[in-house]
Amino acid sequence: MLIYEIGASGRSARAQYPVTQYPAAGEIPEALRRKVPAGLPEVSELQVVRHYTNLSQKNFAIDTQFYPLGSCTMKYNPRGAHKVAGLAGFLNRHPLAPEQFSQGFLSCLFELQEYLKDVTGMRAVSLTPMAGAQGEFAGVAMIRAYHEKNGDTQRTEILIPTAAHGTNPATAVMCGYQVREVAVGKDGDVDIEALRAAVGPQTAGLMMTNPSTCGVFERKIQEIADLVHEAGGLLYYDGANLNAILGKVKPGDMGFDVLHMNLHKTFATPHGGGGPGSGPVGVGPRLEPFVPTPIVGKRQTADGDVYYWRDKTEIPDSIGNLSAFMGNAGILIRAYAYARLLGKEGMNRVGEYATLNANYMARRLEQAGFKLAYPERRATHEFIITMSREAKELGVNAMDFAKRLLDYGYHAPTTYFPLLIPECLLIEPTETESKEELDGFCDALISILAEARETPELLTNAPVTLPVKRLDDVKAARDLDLVWKQSSSRTI
Amino acid sequence: MPFVPHTADDEQQMLATIGVSSIEALFDEIPKALRSGVLKQTPTGISEMDLLRLMGERAKQDQVRLSFLGAGAYHHHIPSAVWDLVGRGEFMTAYTPYQAEASQGTLQLIYEFQTMISRLTAMEVANASVYEGASAMAEAILMAVRANRKSKSHRILCAGSVHPNYLSACRNIVRNQNLHIDVVDTGDQSGTLDMAQMAVYEGQDYAALVVPYPNFFGALEDVDALTDWAAAQGMLVIAVVNPVALALLKPPGEWGAQGADIVVGEGQPLGVPLSSGGPYLGFMCCKQALVRQMPGRIIGRTNDLDGKTGFTLTLQAREQHIRRAKATSNICTNQGLLVTAATIHMSLLGDQGLYAVACDCHGGMMNLLNKALGIPGVSRRFSAAVFHEVVLRLPKPAAAVLATMAGDGILGGYDLGLVSPALADCMLTNVTETKNEADIDAFVSSLRRACEG
Numbered sequence: 034m035l036i037y038e039i040g041a042s043g044r045s046a047r048a049q050y051p052v053t054q055y056p057a058a059g060e061i062p063e064a065l066r067r068k069v070p071a072g073l074p075e076v077s078e079l080q081v082v083r084h085y086t087n088l089s090q091k092n093f094a095i096d097t098q099f100y101p102l103g104s105c106t107m108k109y110n111p112r113g114a115h116k117v118a119g120l121a122g123f124l125n126r127h128p129l130a131p132e133q134f135s136q137g138f139l140s141c142l143f144e145l146q147e148y149l150k151d152v153t154g155m156r157a158v159s160l161t162p163m164a165g166a167q168g169e170f171a172g173v174a175m176i177r178a179y180h181e182k183n184g185d186t187q188r189t190e191i192l193i194p195t196a197a198h199g200t201n202p203a204t205a206v207m208c209g210y211q212v213r214e215v216a217v218g219k220d221g222d223v224d225i226e227a228l229r230a231a232v233g234p235q236t237a238g239l240m241m242t243n244p245s246t247c248g249v250f251e252r253k254i255q256e257i258a259d260l261v262h263e264a265g266g267l268l269y270y271d272g273a274n275l276n277a278i279l280g281k282v283k284p285g286d287m288g289f290d291v292l293h294m295n296l297h298k299t300f301a302t303p304h305g306g307g308g309p310g311s312g313p314v315g316v317g318p319r320l321e322p323f324v325p326t327p328i329v330g331k332r333q334t335a336d337g338d339v340y341y342w343r344d345k346t347e348i349p350d351s352i353g354n355l356s357a358f359m360g361n362a363g364i365l366i367r368a369y370a371y372a373r374l375l376g377k378e379g380m381n382r383v384g385e386y387a388t389l390n391a392n393y394m395a396r397r398l399e400q401a402g403f404k405l406a407y408p409e410r411r412a413t414h415e416f417i418i419t420m421s422r423e424a425k426e427l428g429v430n431a432m433d434f435a436k437r438l439l440d441y442g443y444h445a446p447t448t449y450f451p452l453l454i455p456e457c458l459l460i461e462p463t464e465t466e467s468k469e470e471l472d473g474f475c476d477a478l479i480s481i482l483a484e485a486r487e488t489p490e491l492l493t494n495a496p497v498t499l500p501v502k503r504l505d506d507v508k509a510a511r512d513l514d515l516v517w518k519q520s521s522s523r524t525i
Numbered sequence: 526m527p528f529v530p531h532t533a534d535d536e537q538q539m540l541a542t543i544g545v546s547s548i549e550a551l552f553d554e555i556p557k558a559l560r561s562g563v564l565k566q567t568p569t570g571i572s573e574m575d576l577l578r579l580m581g582e583r584a585k586q587d588q589v590r591l592s593f594l595g596a597g598a599y600h601h602h603i604p605s606a607v608w609d610l611v612g613r614g615e616f617m618t619a620y621t622p623y624q625a626e627a628s629q630g631t632l633q634l635i636y637e638f639q640t641m642i643s644r645l646t647a648m649e650v651a652n653a654s655v656y657e658g659a660s661a662m663a664e665a666i667l668m669a670v671r672a673n674r675k676s677k678s679h680r681i682l683c684a685g686s687v688h689p690n691y692l693s694a695c696r697n698i699v700r701n702q703n704l705h706i707d708v709v710d711t712g713d714q715s716g717t718l719d720m721a722q723m724a725v726y727e728g729q730d731y732a733a734l735v736v737p738y739p740n741f742f743g744a745l746e747d748v749d750a751l752t753d754w755a756a757a758q759g760m761l762v763i764a765v766v767n768p769v770a771l772a773l774l775k776p777p778g779e780w781g782a783q784g785a786d787i788v789v790g791e792g793q794p795l796g797v798p799l800s801s802g803g804p805y806l807g808f809m810c811c812k813q814a815l816v817r818q819m820p821g822r823i824i825g826r827t828n829d830l831d832g833k834t835g836f837t838l839t840l841q842a843r844e845q846h847i848r849r850a851k852a853t854s855n856i857c858t859n860q861g862l863l864v865t866a867a868t869i870h871m872s873l874l875g876d877q878g879l880y881a882v883a884c885d886c887h888g889g890m891m892n893l894l895n896k897a898l899g900i901p902g903v904s905r906r907f908s909a910a911v912f913h914e915v916v917l918r919l920p921k922p923a924a925a926v927l928a929t930m931a932g933d934g935i936l937g938g939y940d941l942g943l944v945s946p947a948l949a950d951c952m953l954t955n956v957t958e959t960k961n962e963a964d965i966d967a968f969v970s971s972l973r974r975a976c977e978g
Binding site: 035036037045046048049050051053054055056058059060061062064065066067068070071072073074075076078081082084085086088089090091092093094095096097100102105107108109110111113115116117118119120121122123124125126127128129130131133134135136137138140141147148150151152154163164165166167169170174177198199200202203204205206207208209212249250252254255278280281282283286287301303304305306307308309310325352353354355356357358359360361362363364366370372373374375376377378379380381382383385386388389390392393396397410411435436439444445447448450464465466467468494496499500501502503504505506508509510512513514515516517 | 526527528529530531535536538539540542543544545548551552553554555556558559560561563564565566567568569570571572573576577579580581582583584585586587588589592594596597598600602604606608609610612613614615616617618619620621622623624625626627628629630631633634636637639640641643644645647649650651653654656657658659660688690691693694696697698701702703745748749771772773774775776779791798799800801802803804813816822823824825826827828829830831833834835836837839840841842844845846847848849850851852854855856857858859860861862863864865868869871872873874875876877878879880881882884885887888889891892910911912927931936939958962
């Protein structure tokens with residue numbers, strides 16, 4: 034039932050209304066007034082609370098179950114971080130509040146910038162991008178600004194390995210570039226010869242994820258960096274998989290000129306059913322003059338340190354602001370809190386235990402007869418199994434395995450990504466899962482493999498334990514039904 | 526080891542299964558020269574108790590007594606139930622509903638959101654939201670250029686009365702796709718676009734006209750005339766609106782003869798705290814005919830194998846994870862959690878509640894305005910009708926007046942000198958339903974002292 038369908042004409046949640054003290058409409062001209070009410074739900078407060086509580090229970094979430102969605106880093110989101118973001122001083126702070134009423138907030142952001150510089154090995158950090166994709170945009174826009182500043186306008190291409198996230202090519206196009214894809218070799222590393230053939234005076238830069246979406250560390254990264262730099266291009270690091278190497282390797286040391294981080298992944302801020310994210314960018318010396326604004330600066334005064342916003346007046350070559358205000362501030366506060374709770378020792382362990390968990394699962398599943406996409410390689414924080422043999426011999430595909438896992442109470446791994454591995458599942462356990470949970474998931478997959486051999490319809494019909502069975506996506510796209518069209522309430 | 530559950534035994538068993546002697550061995554594919562040493566700028570970890578104390582002290586520094594700052598972010602009452610429900614782990618710690626069967630809660634909620642926001646704007650369809658208001662406007666501009674079949678133009682005409690940060694963000698976002706935004710000056714008397722001035726742009730090829738409502742100065746544009754004018758020129762109309770105002774004001778779908786084509790805005794006033802500028806949500810609605818050019822997530826209602834109603838991501842062929850370089854945008858998320866808040870907020874307020882809020886905002890603003898005009902040297906800068914925000918001209922530079930008021934713990938408004946030197950003696954002041962008579966009186970007496978002193 035939709036919220037609309039439990040309403041009744043004239044019902045309302047009166048406690049939420051202001052007691053109107055003023056004559057309606059005031060100076061609003063007649064022609065500019067609304068004539069017919071919009072048609073929002075007419076429900077009581079209890080009905081709202083019950084409806085949305087019940088809806089929430091139709092979701093899988095980290096708080097309710099293991100959620101090994103590859104490349105999404107679904108780790109525990111500490112409640113303490115959530116709590117501090119809800120402190121009144123932070124929650125009610127207006128984005129345009131003067132600096133004298135902003136020192137608490139700004140000091141957190143300044144320190145977060147410093148920590149992020151530290152873990153990435155970059156020269157400067159801007160916290161303003163609101164998601165990974167906007168961080169990518171900022172990064173490639175900076176690459177473009179750099180070449181334009183140098184009068185180097187013949188650079189029209191961004192190189193992207195075929196395993197990359199779809200956001201990478203989409204971002205390059207938003208920044209006015211053409212995309213040239215570079216092949217990935219059988220071992221999961223970029224094909225160096227293909228890169229050598231692709232790079233040239235038209236190359237503006239290369240966008241890369243390392244560890245790659247193949248779940249392996251790109252071993253020839255220094256050679257790649259040298260190739261691109263020698264051709265005059267810059268290197269972009271997609272931080273989607275930063276969790277794998279936190280505390281172990283710094284992208285700045287690998288030769289990257291610019292990166293974005295997904296704080297909703299690596300810094301444990303909640304994913305919120307699809308957002309908000311937070312995608313700060315870090316830059317090396319070449320791109321420092323172009324960072325998006327605002328960033329937080331620190332001034333020493335007789336009364337102590339004063340934090341302030343640095344905008345285009347101080348950073349004239351900046352690519353500028355990307356939103357109305359400073360970005361997803363509430364998420365940045367949570368990331369700062371997470372960084373403080375972990376500290377440097379905790380951060381070192383993130384990559385270690387994320388990697389331990391992934392390698393353990395990969396080994397267990399391999400021993401049980403699953404085919405790893407890269408059996409000769411170390412897994413990083415995630416790994417890929419491919420169901421192409423099962424698809425061929427048993428008629429059950431990767432999606433069937435994914436759907437059956439839901440019946441076992443586990444969220445499915447990422448399916449059919451990266452695109453270059455057929456029938457694949459990309460599994461990322463994260464460091465916050467216990468051995469018992471990993472074993473439970475592996476046991477479930479092993480049991481599903483047995484089902485696939487004996488009663489494959491258990492997979493092809495799955496899920497059967499959830500509020501709905503498989504949905505008709507074709508109908509959804511063909512008979513578009515995006516808004517409820519009936520009148521808002523039952524009429525009396 | 527915060528949040529890592531492994532015991533020493535677990536670790537040993539896991540390493541034995543893998544067949545290595547230490548965790549360190551798992552990093553043996555990383556070239557030695559790249560391995561980083563210890564972190565230098567990051568402090569050692571602290572307990573949650575110490576974190577709460579530290580952050581409590583910092584948050585306290587930022588509290589103000591009373592704020593009349595608006596300028597694109599507004600302080601409204603948020604029903605207690607909203608964030609109690611949003612804070613449930615099942616909403617907060619889920620991700621993108623790729624596995625629809627395991628995400629029906631989030632999916633149905635977004636479908637309800639799409640329904641509510643479409644109705645509020647009187648548009649046919651909506652998406653599941655984008656980052657926030659300014660980037661929503663940028664996406665609308667890119668969409669209009671793709672969607673306008675009458676014009677191949679890469680130029681957009683935009684009211685100069687749009688929020689200046691929106692305009693700069695849009696320019697920064699669309700610049701590299703060779704799009705240009707031309708700005709129509711705001712009428713110096715009215716604070717709105719002057720229809721006579723629009724004649725200058727007749728016959729010129731623009732993909733769309735951007736109309737803010739209310740505009741940055743709080744004022745109401747002549748939306749019917751602007752919409753009809755743009756339609757006659759073959760331009761699409763992009764409305765940038767405040768959703769709370771739409772409970773009282775004519776919705777964009779009803780502007781002029783044909784209505785606006787694309788409607789975007791900042792959803793923050795619908796149940797989202799100010800929180801220093803984010804996370805907020807940008808909403809985006811359009812006419813049905815344009816839906817395939819709309820970026821971002823879209824949820825559709827469909828059936829499952831048994832014919833039971835269910836909800837799923839749809840029209841994914843527009844999106845980056847399928848279309849890659851040919852996608853409508855690189856956007857990969859919506860603002861799911863904030864959509865959750867806005868949906869619950871709209872459900873609790875309903876038409877009547879949101880109307881009461883809008884009337885209270887407008888009435889409170891008129892009340893403040895009338896009282897402020899009694900102060901010698903204070904006048905109304907623009908003549909056009911306003912919603913819940915007004916530009917006051919002051920007898921001194923606004924920066925000085927606001928600094929004095931800040932000494933009383935009152936944020937009196939936004940210094941328009943930051944936008945234009947010609948408005949250095951003006952401030953933009955907002956009133957919402959959260960301000961009672963005593964608050965308004967405190968504002969007026971503080972302003973009086975600041976103007977006289």
